[in-house]
Amino acid sequence: MSPAEWFKSAVVYQVYPRSFADSDGDGVGDLGGIIAHLDHLARLGVDVVWLSPVYRSPMADNGYDISDYDDVDPLFGTLDQLDELIAGLHERGIKLVMDLVVNHTSSAHAWFVESRSSTDNPKRDWYWWRPPRAGHEAGTPGAEPTGWQSVFSGPAWTLDERTGEYYLHIFAAEQPDLNWENPEVRQAVYAMMRRWLDRGVDGFRMDVINLISKTVGPPDASGRPTLVADPDDAAYHGTPPVLNGPRIHEFLQEMHREVFAGRPPGLLNVGETPGCPIDEAVLYTDPARGELDMVFQFEHVDLDSGPRGKWDIVPMTVRDLKASLARWQEGLAEVGWNSLYLGNHDQPRAVSRFGCDDPAHREQSAKTLATVLHLHRGTPYVYQGDELGLPNVGYTRLDQLRDLESLNHHAAAVAAGEDPAAVMAALSAKGRDNARVPMPWDSSPGGGFTTGTSWLDPHPLAGSINAAAQVDDPDSVFTHHQRLIALRHAEPCVAHGSFRLLLADHEQLWCFLRETPSSVGGTRLLVVANCSAADGVVPDLSEMGGWTTAEPLVLSVPGSTAGPADPLAPWESRVHRLS
Numbered sequence: 001m002s003p004a005e006w007f008k009s010a011v012v013y014q015v016y017p018r019s020f021a022d023s024d025g026d027g028v029g030d031l032g033g034i035i036a037h038l039d040h041l042a043r044l045g046v047d048v049v050w051l052s053p054v055y056r057s058p059m060a061d062n063g064y065d066i067s068d069y070d071d072v073d074p075l076f077g078t079l080d081q082l083d084e085l086i087a088g089l090h091e092r093g094i095k096l097v098m099d100l101v102v103n104h105t106s107s108a109h110a111w112f113v114e115s116r117s118s119t120d121n122p123k124r125d126w127y128w129w130r131p132p133r134a135g136h137e138a139g140t141p142g143a144e145p146t147g148w149q150s151v152f153s154g155p156a157w158t159l160d161e162r163t164g165e166y167y168l169h170i171f172a173a174e175q176p177d178l179n180w181e182n183p184e185v186r187q188a189v190y191a192m193m194r195r196w197l198d199r200g201v202d203g204f205r206m207d208v209i210n211l212i213s214k215t216v217g218p219p220d221a222s223g224r225p226t227l228v229a230d231p232d233d234a235a236y237h238g239t240p241p242v243l244n245g246p247r248i249h250e251f252l253q254e255m256h257r258e259v260f261a262g263r264p265p266g267l268l269n270v271g272e273t274p275g276c277p278i279d280e281a282v283l284y285t286d287p288a289r290g291e292l293d294m295v296f297q298f299e300h301v302d303l304d305s306g307p308r309g310k311w312d313i314v315p316m317t318v319r320d321l322k323a324s325l326a327r328w329q330e331g332l333a334e335v336g337w338n339s340l341y342l343g344n345h346d347q348p349r350a351v352s353r354f355g356c357d358d359p360a361h362r363e364q365s366a367k368t369l370a371t372v373l374h375l376h377r378g379t380p381y382v383y384q385g386d387e388l389g390l391p392n393v394g395y396t397r398l399d400q401l402r403d404l405e406s407l408n409h410h411a412a413a414v415a416a417g418e419d420p421a422a423v424m425a426a427l428s429a430k431g432r433d434n435a436r437v438p439m440p441w442d443s444s445p446g447g448g449f450t451t452g453t454s455w456l457d458p459h460p461l462a463g464s465i466n467a468a469a470q471v472d473d474p475d476s477v478f479t480h481h482q483r484l485i486a487l488r489h490a491e492p493c494v495a496h497g498s499f500r501l502l503l504a505d506h507e508q509l510w511c512f513l514r515e516t517p518s519s520v521g522g523t524r525l526l527v528v529a530n531c532s533a534a535d536g537v538v539p540d541l542s543e544m545g546g547w548t549t550a551e552p553l554v555l556s557v558p559g560s561t562a563g564p565a566d567p568l569a570p571w572e573s574r575v576h577r578l579s
């Protein structure tokens with residue numbers, strides 16, 4: 001493996017700073033809290049920490065609305081503490097990847113404050129400003145330049161009264177989109193990225209990076225390129241057509257040249273790319289193209305979304321899930337690289353969504369989800385709390401929630417006549433606050449997250465599901481993650497072996513084979529997992545050819561003497577090395 005491919009045997013842990021650990025008692029997680037828990041990360045065995053934003057921000061979207069890319073928000077601490085975190089991680093052999101949010105800034109960023117000040121301000125064209133639609137008075141319904149809807153509900157354009165023009169925001173009105181067509185914008189972003197690398201950061205997780213290239217048309221009367229001008233065009237309405245735009249690869253290759261080229265190997269750049277199909281992911285992650293190392297694709301986390309989107313929850317089966325991941329294994333088998341994740345700060349808890357949060361099966365299903373994820377080909381991401389098997393909270397009331405995405409959706413859906421109870425049920429199942437519940441460190445009141453009152457209520461199960469209860473327990477979900485991470489570090493086949501799905505049509509079993517060529521050892525790793533509450537499920541493995549020995553490597557039921565083809569208990573999984 002070349003040094004540039006180091007990330008193929010690495011595991012990344014995502015820290016959502018607001019909810020990880022609070023060191024000053026204000027009820028909000030901070031850098032001091034992360035520094036105080038670095039040994040938890042070292043003990044787990046992870047190689048990289050992805051840190052969600054800690055930059056200055058009005059916190060409209062919990063930091064994904066940045067007002068100063070070069071400073072730490074006082075809520076989280078200081079630049080000196082960030083330097084201490086970088087040093088503390090590096091001392092433990094752990095890299096730090098920062099979240100890079102450059103599709104948009106905060107509306108409080110100096111760039112936007114200047115841009116909005118007048119139509120002839122030098123930074124006017126750093127954002128997407130457009131006049132009201134022809135024939136419409138500014139501020140009247142339908143006067144927005146296009147009929148696009150924001151991801152966080154409502155129009156994707158907001159009128160600025162001072163100049164009578166609208167500005168584009170794919171997300172919240174507090175998150176105006178940067179105009180990447182403007183080379184000044186690009187160069188300012190690249191310079192900022194270089195400053196962070198010079199400070200010792202090891203790369204970036206690039207927020208919605210495949211949205212930065214908008215499809216533009218001929219200049220309008222003001223000389224600015226049109227976006228979708230024709231109201232009869234389907235792209236004029238609904239979700240903005242900004243995914244994987246016409247210049248995205250050009251921009252990413254320019255970024256690579258301007259920021260990363262010439263730096264020593266060892267950096268990690270992962271793009272968050274909603275709506276990215278496999279063929280685009282190959283282009284993004286082909287090392288020869290100099291764009292990204294890997295991407296977060298969304299196919300599997302959109303399986304339970306119906307035609308009306310995320311909150312239109314539809315049934316999803318194990319067959320759907322394993323088929324989706326297998327498509328991506330096959331699609332990026334020869335060129336490119338997969339990230340592997342089941343949860344993050346935007347998703348509901350994996351064990352509730354893909355496993356089983358019935359107390360009888362929660363722990364086993366959390367271990368088995370980890371087994372199948374970590375044994376796929378790609379770089380696994382562990383989201384804080386998922387290493388403990390933390391389930392969804394079970395929200396029942398709107399006042400328990402804090403996330404603007406959920407609160408905006410509730411307001412819009414109820415205003416549109418939807419049943420408030422059904423809307424609340426969807427928010428409880430898929431709302432982002434599930435992932436943002438304070439990390440439970442011990443069984444003390446509040447779970448050891450803060451000595452104050454946490455910004456979001458502690459998990460109701462923190463008394464029993466917490467780090468202190470698991471780190472020394474050989475049968476815990478935490479320890480199971482440790483074993484999986486150690487296996488990836490010790491067994492090259494986990495990182496480099498081919499992938500072959502077995503029993504593709506089985507409704508309960510998730511089984512697959514990982515193999516390396518005989519020229520490099522000829523290792524065969526077999527994963528058998530029962531992703532159901534059914535007991536005694538027997539895997540028919542005749543399709544894969546036999547074996548003479550089947551060394552158990554990682555078992556969700558420690559001490560099991562079962563072989564690969566023996567019956568599996570509910571949510572039991574086994575990894576065997578075959579010869």
Ligand code: TEU
Nearest residue numbers: 061064101151171207208274310346405
């Ligand atoms: O999320 C981008 C994204 O795709 C969101 O639509 C996300 O999937 C959605 O919230 C799930 O319902 C990124 C960040 O991860 C997210 O936290 C930010 O809110 C968003 O961009 C804007 O920066």
